[in-house]
Amino acid sequence: MASLCRQIIRANALKTTLFSTARRGYADRMLPDPLEHATGLERKELLAMQSGNDDPFNMKVLKKAAGTRDNPTLVPSCFDARIVGCICEEHATAVNWLWVHKGHPRRCECGHWYKLIEKTPL
Numbered sequence: 285m286a287s288l289c290r291q292i293i294r295a296n297a298l299k300t301t302l303f304s305t306a307r308r309g310y311a312d313r314m315l316p317d318p319l320e321h322a323t324g325l326e327r328k329e330l331l332a333m334q335s336g337n338d339d340p341f342n343m344k345v346l347k348k349a350a351g352t353r354d355n356p357t358l359v360p361s362c363f364d365a366r367i368v369g370c371i372c373e374e375h376a377t378a379v380n381w382l383w384v385h386k387g388h389p390r391r392c393e394c395g396h397w398y399k400l401i402e403k404t405p406l
């Protein structure tokens with residue numbers, strides 16, 4: 285019985301030593317920086333965000349400008365056209381989608397104007 289108790293005590297001591305060593309080993313290590321592993325567009329996005337641009341692909345909702353023909357809401361795009369979703373009324377439950385082409389400002393059904401402006405790609 286005494287030898288069984290000694291074996292259990294040794295096993296618990298060994299387990300404690302192993303776990304504490306493992307914890308110490310992981311405690312001083314950190315997860316790698318995602319920028320070190322990112323490539324392509326993801327890397328460009330992370331670099332842009334690091335330099336202070338929090339919306340490098342212009343995916344955030346735009347605030348509407350006056351929306352007149354002379355002062356339209358400017359929509360940045362790297363391409364010749366872009367799809368714009370207009371929330372025509374404040375509590376509208378549907379989005380009105382329309383294409384806006386470069387050089388041709390477009391009027392939504394609600395009367396709001398949109399104009400495409402050129403943006404340099406990342």
Ligand SMILES: [Zn+2]
Nearest residue numbers: 370372392394
């Ligand atoms: Zn609209």
